[in-house]
Amino acid sequence: MSGSPHVRVWSPSVSGITEVLHAQFTDHAYPMHTHGTWTLLTVDDGIVKYDLDRHEHGAFRQVVTLLPPDVAHNGCPVTPHGFRKRVLYLDPAQLGEHLIGRAVDRPAFDDAALRRRIDLLHARLAEPGNEFAAEVHLAFVAERLQAHLTRRTPGVAAVHDPLIARRLRDLLDERFVPGVTMREAAGILYAHPTYLVRAFSAAFGIGPHQYLVSRRVDLARRLLREGMPAREVAVEAGFYDQAHLSRHFKRILGFNPGQYGSSALRPGRPSHVTGASGRP
Structure with a gap:
């Protein structure tokens, strides 16, 4: 029996990524086709069999798959329950045309560190207001992919500047x-x-994204102490919306803006935040 696909697709406000696709298919088979972008594929469940330049390959959870632009490929599920995948369509300039041939020869990488970075990138892309963090992860993903394609050993070089x-x-x-x-x-x-x-x-x-968020949270605390409503604080402090503010505020301080705003320090009166643990 055919299953209905579950698909989520969007174009993020992150330079270098043209589209994000999260999808689950039971029995769909892709015909031969091309994309004008690099296709960065991770499979979370199942196995995808595909042909690239007349050679058969497989995409599964342990590997990261990179399909080059303008090279025909297809794809179909190997297991009866289908597959679940996430795809980033990257601007061709992210890696460069000179690496297309290398990607045709070797489209898959068994690299746990790269996979973790891609997972983090997808997580940031799925949350509005985290474009800066997504850009940081994308830069590391692109660098590691280039290292694989140029046969260099991926690694984290220390920088003291x-x-x-x-x-x-x-x-x-x-x-x-x-x-x-x-x-x-x-x-x-x-x-x-x-x-x-x-x-x-x-x-x-501390990373630059964490530093930027910390500065915004500090500003939010001051505005809340001054009596500004949380929904207005979110905009004034640079957050996407109140939910975005609350998520980062609680992650850093251990309590939400509403608790802080209602219990913030007043002249001559000690502050107390119900349910908070630790110190600010």
């Missing part, structure tokens, strides 16, 4: 409310996004 780290921190301090993309930061500071992230993390012990 306190000057560029301070310049990035100054930029984030200046723009933490409206935000700044990693591509913009890279253009302003003349450095690759992954270099910026590694230099910042090495210098300050």
Whole structure:
């Protein structure tokens, strides 16, 4: 019996990603077709069999699959219950045309660290307001894919550049409310996004996205103490909406903005947050 597919597709506000697809199919078989983008595929359940350049391959949970632009491929489920997959369609410039032949020869990578980064990237893309974090993960994913395709050993290189780290921190301090993309930061500071992230993390012990969110939460606390409603605080502090503010506020402080706002410190009166644990 045929099963109805479950599909979610959207175009994120992240430079370099044209489309995101989350889908579950029971018996659908893709005919031979092409995409004008790099297709970065992870399979969460089941197995997909596909042909690429007249060679048969398989996509399954343990591997990351990268299909190059403008090269025909098909796909069909191997198991009776079908497959569940997530796909990122990447702009061709993310990896470069010169690597297409390498991807045809080797479209799959058994790389747990790459898979974890892709999982984190999907998680950030599914949450509105996390474009900056998604860009950080995308930069690392692209770098690791390029390392595989150029036969270099993927690794995390230490970067000690306190000057560029301070310049990035100054930029984030200046723009933490409206935000700044990693591509913009890279253009302003003349450095690759992954270099910026590694230099910042090495210098300050925190990633640039976490730092930016911390600055926004600090501003939100001040505005809440001043009596501004949480829905207005979210906008003033640079969050996507009140839910976005609440998620990050609670993750960092252990309690939500409503608890904080109703119990915030008043002159001559100690503060108390019901249900909170730890210290602010």
